[in-house]
Every structure is written in C-alpha cells, then in structure tokens.
Amino acid sequence: MASTSRRMLNWISWAPLVVLFEFKVATIKRVDGRSMSPTFNPDPAPTRDIVLFERGPAIAPQWWYSPLKRGDIVYLKSPTDPDVLLVKRIVALEGDVVVPRTMYAYPGRVHIPPGHAWVEGDEPLGRDSNAFGPVSCALFQGRAACIVWPPSRIGAIPVASEVGDAWSVPRRLAARERERKQRVVVGGIVRAL
Numbered sequence: 001m002a003s004t005s006r007r008m009l010n011w012i013s014w015a016p017l018v019v020l021f022e023f024k025v026a027t028i029k030r031v032d033g034r035s036m037s038p039t040f041n042p043d044p045a046p047t048r049d050i051v052l053f054e055r056g057p058a059i060a061p062q063w064w065y066s067p068l069k070r071g072d073i074v075y076l077k078s079p080t081d082p083d084v085l086l087v088k089r090i091v092a093l094e095g096d097v098v099v100p101r102t103m104y105a106y107p108g109r110v111h112i113p114p115g116h117a118w119v120e121g122d123e124p125l126g127r128d129s130n131a132f133g134p135v136s137c138a139l140f141q142g143r144a145a146c147i148v149w150p151p152s153r154i155g156a157i158p159v160a161s162e163v164g165d166a167w168s169v170p171r172r173l174a175a176r177e178r179e180r181k182q183r184v185v186v187g188g189i190v191r192a193l
Contacts, residue, residue, distance in 0.1 A: 026054050027142060029075060029085070035126030036087050039073065039158055040147070050149035051087075051157075053142030068093065068117065068137065070184070071177075073144035073157060076119070079132050085141065088119035088128055097185040102130045109185075110134065118184075122176055 031040040031049045040049040053075055068074070070090055078084040092098045094114045101124065112118055116134040120126075129135060147153045 026052055026145065028052055028148060029087075029142075031087050033126075035121030035123050035128070036073070036089070037123050039089075039122050040087065047150045049147050049153060052145045052148050054145050055142050068140075068143070070186075071159075074119065074140045075142050075144075076135065076139045077141065079135050079139060086119075086127075087144075088121055088126075090117050091120050091129070091180050092118035092184045092186075095187055098129075099183040100130050101183065120180065124176070 029051055031051055034041060040051065068090055070093060072090045073087065074090060075085055075087045078086050092112050094112050094116055096112045096118070098110045098112065098118045099108075100110060101120070110118070110133065112134050115137055117137055117140075118129040119135055120128040120130065144157050146156055
C-alpha cells in the first residue's frame with residue numbers, strides 16, 4: 001500500500017512540470033494531410049509524422065523563443081476557423097513583399113504588414129496565404145523542432161537546401177523552395193520580379 005501511495009505522490013509531484021512543459025515549452029502533434037508533403041508525410045503510408053513543436057512567441061516566454069525566420073515550419077490556428085490547426089512554412093515576414101502564387105485571390109504584390117507573415121504548404125495545392133492572405137503571428141502556436149515518429153524518420157526536419165541522395169525527401173522540395181524565394185522580396189525593396 002505504501003509503494004502505491006508513494007508512486008501516486010511521485011506522479012502528482014511531476015504533473016505540474018509536465019503541464020508546464022506542454023503549455024509553455026513544447027508540444028507533440030500529429031501532422032495530418034498532404035499540404036506539407038514531402039517534408040512531413042512523404043509516403044502514402046497510413047502512418048503520419050509526429051512532430052515536436054517549440055511553443056510559439058504568443059505562448060512561450062520571450063527569452064525562450066528565438067525570432068521567426070523565413071523557412072521555419074509553424075503550426076497555427078486557421079485564420080478562417082480558429083478550431084482548425086494548420087502546419088505551414090513561413091515564406092515572408094513583416095516588411096517583405098510577396099507575389100502570390102494564385103493571382104485571382106490577391107492580384108499583384110502583397111506587402112506583409114507588421115506582426116504578420118505569409119505562410120504556404122510545401123504541396124502547392126493546399127490552403128495557405130495564397131487563399132487567405134498574410135496571417136497574424138499571434139495565431140502561431142509553435143515551430144517545428146524535430147520529427148519524433150515514425151522511427152524511420154526520427155530526427156531533424158529536412159531542409160530544402162539539404163535535399164539530395166542522402167535524404168528520402170524528393171528533389172521537388174528544393175525546386176519548390178527556389179520557386180518560393182523568387183516570389184518574395186525581402187525587406188520590401190520592390191524590384192522587377
């Protein structure tokens with residue numbers, strides 16, 4: 001009886017740290033869907049990637065969270081439905097100018113306002129900023145740190161510039177990254193695109 005009570009007391013003493021970690025430091029999420037393929041869920045297999053996300057700037061203490069960068073993968077509340085979580089890549093930050101991929105939604109160039117970012121999926125047909133425009137960074141819930149499941153994919157997030165024969169991620173990710181960079185003017189200095 002004493003050992004059961006001791007185990008229970010031990011668990012209760014650790015519970016606040018686990019809760020603090022989950023809500024302030026990092027969280028683990030399963031990535032569903034194909035919008036971030038081939039970075040996440042590259043295979044048509046039934047298993048989905050499970051990813052560790054650092055908590056976002058709106059949640060984590062400022063000293064913990066480094067500034068967002070172009071190319072970071074974030075999970076965020078959908079700007080059109082706050083009950084839906086999305087996983088997308090940051091393409092442009094405040095002050096940048098973007099030429100949207102779909103000209104019918106946002107014709108011409110889009111200037112990213114302060115406190116906002118332009119996010120896109122790695123799969124060109126997903127719903128992203130090309131459909132709903134710049135997203136408030138306050139909607140960001142976390143930034144991808146590493147893949148934790150399945151075992152064959154445990155490790156760092158594949159980076160487009162590192163794609164090659166050593167990576168199982170197809171070369172189309174690198175081509176998609178080049179195409180994305182051609183549509184972004186960093187710092188808002190507009191030149192002929």
